[in-house]
Amino acid sequence: MANIKRSPWLLHYDGSSCNGCDIEVLACLTPVYDAERFGVMNTGDPMQADILLITGGINSQNEATVKQLYDQMPRPKVVVAVGVCACTGGVFKDCYNILGGADTVIPVDIYVPGCAARPQAIIDGIVQAVDLFQKRSDEHDALVKEKKRKAKEGAARG
Amino acid sequence: MNWHSLIFIIVYILLAPFIGGLLDGMDRKISARMQRRVGPPLLQPFYDVAKLLKKQNIAVATSQTFLLLTYFVLMVVTGAMFFGGSDLLMCFFVMSTSAIFLYFAGVVTSSPYSTIGAQRELIQMMAYEPAVLLTCVGFYLAAGTFNVNEIASHDISYIAYLPGFFLSFVFILTIKMRKSPFDTSTSHHMHQELVKGLTTEMGARNLAIFQITEWYENVFLMGVIGLFIINSNPWSILATVLVILAVYFLEILIDNTSARMKWQKMLQLSWIITLFASGMNLIILMIRK
Numbered sequence: 001m002a003n004i005k006r007s008p009w010l011l012h013y014d015g016s017s018c019n020g021c022d023i024e025v026l027a028c029l030t031p032v033y034d035a036e037r038f039g040v041m042n043t044g045d046p047m048q049a050d051i052l053l054i055t056g057g058i059n060s061q062n063e064a065t066v067k068q069l070y071d072q073m074p075r076p077k078v079v080v081a082v083g084v085c086a087c088t089g090g091v092f093k094d095c096y097n098i099l100g101g102a103d104t105v106i107p108v109d110i111y112v113p114g115c116a117a118r119p120q121a122i123i124d125g126i127v128q129a130v131d132l133f134q135k136r137s138d139e140h141d142a143l144v145k146e147k148k149r150k151a152k153e154g155a156a157r158g
Numbered sequence: 159m160n161w162h163s164l165i166f167i168i169v170y171i172l173l174a175p176f177i178g179g180l181l182d183g184m185d186r187k188i189s190a191r192m193q194r195r196v197g198p199p200l201l202q203p204f205y206d207v208a209k210l211l212k213k214q215n216i217a218v219a220t221s222q223t224f225l226l227l228t229y230f231v232l233m234v235v236t237g238a239m240f241f242g243g244s245d246l247l248m249c250f251f252v253m254s255t256s257a258i259f260l261y262f263a264g265v266v267t268s269s270p271y272s273t274i275g276a277q278r279e280l281i282q283m284m285a286y287e288p289a290v291l292l293t294c295v296g297f298y299l300a301a302g303t304f305n306v307n308e309i310a311s312h313d314i315s316y317i318a319y320l321p322g323f324f325l326s327f328v329f330i331l332t333i334k335m336r337k338s339p340f341d342t343s344t345s346h347h348m349h350q351e352l353v354k355g356l357t358t359e360m361g362a363r364n365l366a367i368f369q370i371t372e373w374y375e376n377v378f379l380m381g382v383i384g385l386f387i388i389n390s391n392p393w394s395i396l397a398t399v400l401v402i403l404a405v406y407f408l409e410i411l412i413d414n415t416s417a418r419m420k421w422q423k424m425l426q427l428s429w430i431i432t433l434f435a436s437g438m439n440l441i442i443l444m445i446r447k
């Protein structure tokens with residue numbers, strides 16, 4: 001089981017956020033909090049990302065974009081909703097254009113509450129996401145191993 | 159080809175990725191320190207590559223893996239030829255060929271980001287190629303040979319004859335290593351107008367191949383820097399290592415203190431410095447002859 005949790009690369013997507021949470025996400029990378037000490041890199045490329053960080057609610061215009069970003073990320077992947085808007089829609093919930101939180105379009109694993117979410121809370125969310133990332137990879141490895149074992153047994157019997 | 163150079167080739171092929179990865183880790187640690195951060199662990203680049211190899215491989219164009227592997231193999235051959243002590247000019251020709259394959263790996267996906275990144279990579283090649291070729295010419299004029307073994311076993315370090323060439327080579331090293339202010343093709347840092355430039359469509363295994371090739375390339379380039387310093391005295395090895403580390407530190411410092419430059423400016427600057435530093439040196443060498 002390879003240890004992959006030491007290198008989580010983030011993709012940060014701003015939905016219809018007020019930019020409060022976005023500033024806090026960037027604050028995590030500043031010298032005060034320095035998320036890079038966990039190996040975190042803020043990449044802009046879904047193909048290289050492991051953890052999708054969504055701030056702000058989903059509206060009818062960015063719905064397709066969020067779906068596509070999620071689909072373009074290679075497995076294993078984890079989604080973190082940062083801030084109350086990404087969790088539930090927040091204060092914008094009843095707006096005509098808002099569909100709701102990020103979980104209305106893609107499966108969300110970790111919810112980080114707050115308006116705006118504090119950098120400490122975001123880093124805590126990322127650390128939990130990293131553990132889940134490792135767990136998914138291990139589960140995948142176990143499945144592959146099981147499949148191989150079964151194939152071997154089948155070949156021996158047949 | 160003798161036993162001696164065969165051992166050097168094997169040591170290069172086996173150790174270069176580790177040395178390159180460690181240099182990369184040191185780079186990230188020192189960069190973080192310069193920004194008053196704690197920074198990632200020293201072995202972070204290895205963790206990154208191990209993770210990339212583990213991830214699901216999504217290929218936008220199936221030929222990309224083949225093109226990247228060709229880039230990788232040619233770069234390993236370049237370094238092996240250099241550390242095996244063969245022709246310096248040939249090494250640089252093979253290096254240019256491998257860089258062309260990287261360009262193909264960028265454009266084959268037909269993604270606009272990666273295509274623009276690849277075109278910028280070509281412009282970068284245009285910027286550094288004159289200095290690289292002139293460095294070969296300089297070594298030939300001073301040593302009378304292109305053979306790396308013969309150059310390395312001279313009595314006096316060649317930097318005494320070729321200071322101008324050394325200067326222009328260190329300058330183009332920033333372009334070759336794709337560091338700021340000349341990181342137009344890959345967008346290494348967080349300024350992402352091109353997403354990740356040339357590497358935008360490389361995920362998982364393909365990005366790992368790219369990363370490992372970069373490590374081989376860096377070790378080869380540092381080897382060329384070392385060729386300026388090394389001489390027949392065994393103590394010169396220590397001086398070589400020190401100079402290489404100093405040059406690498408200088409690259410990190412430039413990377414952290416300068417903003418992105420436009421390609422026009424990059425082309426102008428690199429050609430002007432090449433023309434002046436290498437050109438002056440060349441004229442002096444020709445007069446001395």
